[in-house]
Amino acid sequence: MKATLKRAPRPSISEYLAEAIFSGHYRPGDFVPRELDLCEQFRLNRSAVRSDLRQLVDAGIIERISGHGSKVREYADWRILDPTVTEWMTRYAAPNPMIQREILSFRLDVEPYVAMTAARRATARDLVALEEAFEGMKRHLQHGDSEEERRLHSDHDVAFHAAIFKATHNIVWSQLSHILRPSIYLLISMSNVSTEEPEESLERHRLLMEHIRARQPQEAFRAAQAVLDGTAKALGIEAGDSALGKHLALG
Template identity: 55%
Template sequence: MTHSERQPRPDIAEHLAEAIFNGHYEPGDFVPKELDLCENYGVSRSTVRSALQTLVAAGMIKRISGQGSRVTELSEWHLLNPRVSDWMARFARPNPRFQREIFSFRVAVEPFMARLAAENAGAADLLDLETAYHGMVEALNRDDNQYQGISYDEYDIAFHEAIFAATHNVLWSQVSHMLKPAIALLVGTTNQSADELDDSMERHRRLMDAIRLRQPEEAEKAALSVLERTGRDLGMDDPTGQLSVIRWPQALSLPESRNSEC
């Protein structure tokens, strides 16, 4: 067995992404120069350049001729890129700005998703929603917060994914897949710090029932109620009221009739 076979090549891009997400390198900071990275990781310059280009493509750093690679502002990061969102979920330190940005997006989008789900959910969608809810309840009743090997947080994420899927819109379903790591970051933070999980579960139940009973307006209100609980667990005052919530059906002039088709 050769030395290269015994020692897997380090993922330099991931190591640098971890350092950026955990705040070791802040926006405006320069990451180590190419030659320093070559020496630190024992790899060729072409390997280092490939890793840096991965971060450039992710919008996280910018190469500046004669100076090096500087971390860009958060607004330039491609957070919906699956690899970047995975890094964020695994490496981001508790960061109020990340939390607020994710929460703001959810407040703007999820009430509309709940409305669409109430209009379009089929039997299989309702089963997925109820299964996730049941898993949350059962996990809460166990000391390790797990049920059938799945954690409460994972059931919570599955619950919200089921709502996106129940819209029966391919693009919205894909958005939920792209956002899963980001939502997981927020869910993990809030559920670990929430003092009133029983209240949260009651809000989730009302949302599920509104979708099951095909009550779009009630589903929208219930989704906002769930998010209000999330915001309070994050320490926000008047979490839904202080954000500019987009009323998607009115803004997009969507028809209110159920299952309307073009």
């Protein structure tokens, strides 16, 4: 019998443009290449190109303008919680400071409140999950002289934050932690590489864990802010005044 040759997968226009857009090559307001130009560049028929462009339209990332082409929409229009979009963000957004700033701003708005709620509601099982994640961070930081160790450190760091969301015992927050996981991982993995004070970052996480364990909501709120301020510093991002609780007086 003759061996059946596997046909190579056709180029993905949606992946090509997603990488270019998320990395900042095309910004909101910019037009991406025209259909005909993409057909010629990738040697694809028009229906295949249109199908791939439709993915980006459905994700809210581009809009088709009759007679003009396809334009990148404003960040606020992107369906950022769509699984495909978050996956693209994880793979391609690392060079884009605007997207990093938007994700960080959201986390500064949300996570201190999540930590405060966790401090009120965490069970013994939640605290075990939090401690296991922290110990994983600590272990892989101490031996973090390889890319694999750094990856494992970041994995445990993400698990630490996910455990706090879960400890709220609110089904929306718990589910949201899964949806947000790729975007949280993006910032954590980058900040863990660029930080000049990894031990101080670990200590900030420990204090957050201890305040949740001691059922100290206000202290947990501030400790979560401190963790995220450290992330902002490591990434060289100005946290600004957008955080909802940044100047909140917690009685």
